[in-house]
Amino acid sequence: MVIAGLGVIAMLSEIFSFKKLLYPLVLLGLLAAAVLAGLDWNHDTRIPLFGNMIMFDNFSAAFTIVLSFTGFLWFIMARDSFNEESSLTDHYALALFSLAGAVVMVSFGNMTMLFLGIEILSIPLYVLAGSRKTDVHSNEAAFKYFLMGAFASGFLLFGIALVYGATGSFDIPKISLYVAEHATNLPGFFYAGVLMMLAGMAFKVSAVPFHFWAPDVYQGSPTTITAFMATIVKTAAFAALFRLFSNCFIPAATTWSGVVWTLAALTLLTGNITAVYQQSAKRMLAYSSIAHAGYMMLAILAMNKFSATAVLYYTASYSVSTIVSFTVLQLVAAHKGSDLLESFNGLAKKNSFVAVVMTIAILSLAGIPVTAGFFAKYYIFTSAIDSGFTALVIIAVIASLIGVYYYFMIIINMFFKESTDDSPFVIGAAHRFLLIVCTLLILALGLFPDIILRFWI
Amino acid sequence: MSSIQVIPVHMYVLLSAVLFSIGVMGVIFRRNAIIVFMCVELMLNAVNLLLVAFSSYLSDGAGQVFVFFIMAVAAAEVAVGLAILSMVYRNTKSVDIDTLSKLKE
Numbered sequence: 001m002v003i004a005g006l007g008v009i010a011m012l013s014e015i016f017s018f019k020k021l022l023y024p025l026v027l028l029g030l031l032a033a034a035v036l037a038g039l040d041w042n043h044d045t046r047i048p049l050f051g052n053m054i055m056f057d058n059f060s061a062a063f064t065i066v067l068s069f070t071g072f073l074w075f076i077m078a079r080d081s082f083n084e085e086s087s088l089t090d091h092y093a094l095a096l097f098s099l100a101g102a103v104v105m106v107s108f109g110n111m112t113m114l115f116l117g118i119e120i121l122s123i124p125l126y127v128l129a130g131s132r133k134t135d136v137h138s139n140e141a142a143f144k145y146f147l148m149g150a151f152a153s154g155f156l157l158f159g160i161a162l163v164y165g166a167t168g169s170f171d172i173p174k175i176s177l178y179v180a181e182h183a184t185n186l187p188g189f190f191y192a193g194v195l196m197m198l199a200g201m202a203f204k205v206s207a208v209p210f211h212f213w214a215p216d217v218y219q220g221s222p223t224t225i226t227a228f229m230a231t232i233v234k235t236a237a238f239a240a241l242f243r244l245f246s247n248c249f250i251p252a253a254t255t256w257s258g259v260v261w262t263l264a265a266l267t268l269l270t271g272n273i274t275a276v277y278q279q280s281a282k283r284m285l286a287y288s289s290i291a292h293a294g295y296m297m298l299a300i301l302a303m304n305k306f307s308a309t310a311v312l313y314y315t316a317s318y319s320v321s322t323i324v325s326f327t328v329l330q331l332v333a334a335h336k337g338s339d340l341l342e343s344f345n346g347l348a349k350k351n352s353f354v355a356v357v358m359t360i361a362i363l364s365l366a367g368i369p370v371t372a373g374f375f376a377k378y379y380i381f382t383s384a385i386d387s388g389f390t391a392l393v394i395i396a397v398i399a400s401l402i403g404v405y406y407y408f409m410i411i412i413n414m415f416f417k418e419s420t421d422d423s424p425f426v427i428g429a430a431h432r433f434l435l436i437v438c439t440l441l442i443l444a445l446g447l448f449p450d451i452i453l454r455f456w457i
Numbered sequence: 458m459s460s461i462q463v464i465p466v467h468m469y470v471l472l473s474a475v476l477f478s479i480g481v482m483g484v485i486f487r488r489n490a491i492i493v494f495m496c497v498e499l500m501l502n503a504v505n506l507l508l509v510a511f512s513s514y515l516s517d518g519a520g521q522v523f524v525f526f527i528m529a530v531a532a533a534e535v536a537v538g539l540a541i542l543s544m545v546y547r548n549t550k551s552v553d554i555d556t557l558s559k560l561k562e
Contacts (some may be wrong), residue, residue, distance in 0.1 A: 112523055119530045126537050130544060133459050139545045143554075146538050147493065151484055154500035157527060158477055161520075165470070165511035170519055189470055374498075 026075055026092055026285060030099075034068040055109030055172070062312050063106040068230050070319045071099045075326045076434040078224040091131065094124035095228065102236035106243065111160045111170040114240060118156070118204065121236060122149045125229065129221040140237050141220025148203060148213040156200025162193025176248050183251040185449055191255045197244070198256055204237040205293045208266040213300045218286030226282065227326035230289045231319040238296050248305055253303070260301045263390060267294030268399035276406045281329055282339040284406060285322075288365060291403060292318055298380050298396060304386040310379040317364060317372030317445050324361035324438045325432060328354055335425055346419025354427060355414045357435045364442045365373035366407040379449075422453050462513060469510035476503035490542055490552040494535065501531050 029042050054413060078095070101120025108114040126149065127424075130142025164170055166187050167178040179186070199210065206214035218226045249256065272290030278284035296314055299307040331354065336343040348355035364371035377400065477500060483496030505524045512520025542552060549556050 082476070083536075112526055115523075116530070119534070123533055125538055126541060133544055134548065136548050139548055142541045143490070143545055146534075146541055147484070150497045150538065151500075152506065153530075154477070154480065156495060157501065157504040158473075158507070161473075161507040161511065164468075164508065164520055164523075165466075165515075168517060168556050170523060216534055271494075276470065277520045448527070 003269060019426065021193075024400045026096065026399070027072055030068045030072040030075065033103075034065045035070070042205070047277075053110045053113050054104070054107050056107050059239075059243060059308055060107030063235065064103050066312065066316050066319065067099065067102050067232055067235060068105065070323065071095075072227055073320070073323050073438060074224075074231065076430055077227060077323060077330075078262075079430055080428065081300040083213065091128065094128050098122075098124040098128070098228070099232060102232050105236045106239040108240070108243070109172050111164070111172070111175075114244065115153070115157065115160065117240065118153065121233060122153075125149075125225070125324050128228070129217060130223045131225065132222055138222065139220075141217045144213050145217045145221075148217075152203030152210070153198045154198050154200075155203070158400040159193045159195070159197030159200060162189045162196065163416075164223065166190035166193065172244075172247050177250050179248065184197075186252070191252065193228070194249055194256055195259060196253055198259060201237065201241045201244070202263060203258060205234060205241060205296075206290050207263045207293050207297060208270040208290065211267070211270070211293075213289045214290055215283050215286040218289070219280060223282065223326055223330040223339075226286075227323060230285070230326065232321050234289065234293065235315040237321055238293075238300075238311055238315060242300055242308065244357075245300060250303065257301060258296060261389070264294050264297035264301060265395050267291065267297060268396050272399045272402040272406075276402065278406075279341060281341050281410065282333070282346065284341070285325060288403065289322070291399065292365075294399065294445040295377060295380055295396060298384045298389070298392060301389060301392070302384040303382075304383060304387050306379065306383040306386065306408060310376075310383045313372075313379055313445075313449070314376040317376040317442065320438050320441045320445070321361045321364040321371075321373060324357060324435060325365065325441070327363070327434060327438075328358040329424075331427055331431065341409060341413055343415075344413040345417040347414040347425070350419065351427070354425070354435070357439050358414065359411050360439050360442055362407045362410055364446070366404045370443070370446050372442045372449075466510060468516050471505060473503040473507035473510075476500075476506065488553055488555055490545070490554050493554065494538055494542075498531065498535070501527055 044357070075092075075095075078091075098121050101117050101122070101124075104113055104117030105121060108117055126142055126146040129145045130138055132138035160170070163175065166189060167175045169175055169178065179190075203210040203213075219227065221229070245256070268291060271287050271289075271294055275284050275287035277289065278287060292314075295312060299310045299314070302310075332343050332347065333339040344358075360371060364373035367373045367377040377396075381396065384393050384396075480496045480498075480500035480503060483499065484493050487493050487496065505527055508520040508524050508527075511520065512524075546552055
């Protein structure tokens with residue numbers, strides 16, 4: 001049950017008095033939330049909660065599992081970076097509230113909950129992005145993230161208001177029914193509303209041309225928070241976007257599919273090409289995360305019976321790979337004091353374990369076979385071709401070839417370049433555990449893609 | 458017919474669209490962070506106006522309830538936003554958003 005999951009999450013964060021116990025409790029709670037969401041599996045009917053405000057169906061259950069598990073991995077990753085700072089419990093609480101917002105976003109049954117979910121997700125993140133109070137870069141990131149977030153919410157809300165005016169309801173099934181019945185004679189502002197909602201969501205998933213905040217925010221925020229934004233926020237935003245459009249606006253597809261097509265093409269090309277020119281590995285990963293938004297938009301465009309599975313598989317594999325790459329980036333940046341690409345030089349000699357793990361994660365992000373990323377892209381592409389978007393898939397393939405180039409720059413730096421200093425590179429047991437688990441997941445998802453897909457369809 | 462319905466609904470749509478656009482323009486072109494916040498609020502209030510108008514025309518209370526949600530969330534957002542802004546001010550001694558462009562390469 002989603003209430004139980006949320007209850008566990010929210011309650012845990014309130015336990016401020018037991019600092020030592022809190023960390024294991026959070027980890028257990030997140031796993032428990034994932035299991036509870038799993039128990040709701042296979043109810044063929046949707047479970048309406050809070051008077052239809054939340055609809056917990058298989059889609060929500062699957063994404064809740066992915067989100068809670070990513071949250072679990074993220075907390076392992078974040079442990080050290082939080083310990084350095086004073087207000088440990090506040091950070092945990094904020095991250096958990098944000099995660100609760102993400103769960104609401106993937107299971108909303110009403111526009112109100114979509115809006116509230118997005119805000120519950122975003123507001124704690126504005127604070128977390130600025131959690132290095134004296135660092136001007138962190139300040140700048142928080143400010144930009146806040147401003148763009150509020151701006152995007154404005155667009156989303158204006159869209160919701162227009163759709164409400166046209167259909168007379170905030171309830172997703174009612175809107176969907178109304179749109180299906182009156183597909184031919186909807187007022188013009190309904191379409192304006194759909195496009196405004198699309199624009200608002202495009203800000204959240206950082207699709208070009210609404211992406212300009214993302215590189216700055218990703219670079220300026222503390223690396224752990226960037227990892228949170230790149231995994232959990234992106235997963236939740238895409239799931240929400242998919243849920244919204246697949247449940248509500250399919251009959252109006254002619255209006256928005258052209259726009260989504262253009263957005264996806266622009267996102268793929270801009271994201272990948274700009275990433276090539278980046279000096280900072282963190283900024284490069286930011287552009288790469290923009291590019292990944294482009295691939296996922298293909299699934300939204302395709303909108304057939306495989307799309308939901310494709311988005312799920314993509315977000316799962318992308319999140320795991322991203323967690324690994326950001327963990328390694330964080331370790332390297334802490335070791336070298338900079339997040340430039342040169343910091344990776346000679347990593348293979350110093351610590352071959354980390355270098356190999358990073359290579360696998362990067363291969364997965366680039367979509368090389370045997371890793372999860374390959375099948376993720378494969379499913380997205382086949383789903384898009386099934387719906388007849390061959391031209392866009394060709395653009396996506398070209399874009400991912402460009403992507404391979406900059407991903408390999410990191411690998412080349414790690415294996416074939418000499419480091420300038422000889423200080424040993426050591427990692428803690430928790431991080432080692434995290435990296436091993438994630439790498440096994442990447443390989444498992446890549447070798448046996450059925451384990452996620454079998455549950456569906 | 459309530460007094461709100463004396464004016465046809467498309468005028469309300471127009472008015473809120475104009476207010477919303479003023480807000481958007483303000484966010485894009487003004488350089489003072491506090492004014493930018495005010496413009497974001499203007500955008501949200503344009504939405505509120507639109508919701509109330511629709512709610513009255515459709516004789517449906519849900520729109521007005523949504524307005525309360527927007528107000529509550531906007532208040533929370535502004536609280537966080539002003540806190541971020543005061544943090545920025547403490548570090549840079551300025552609320553001009555042009556000072557916040559150190560992350561460009």
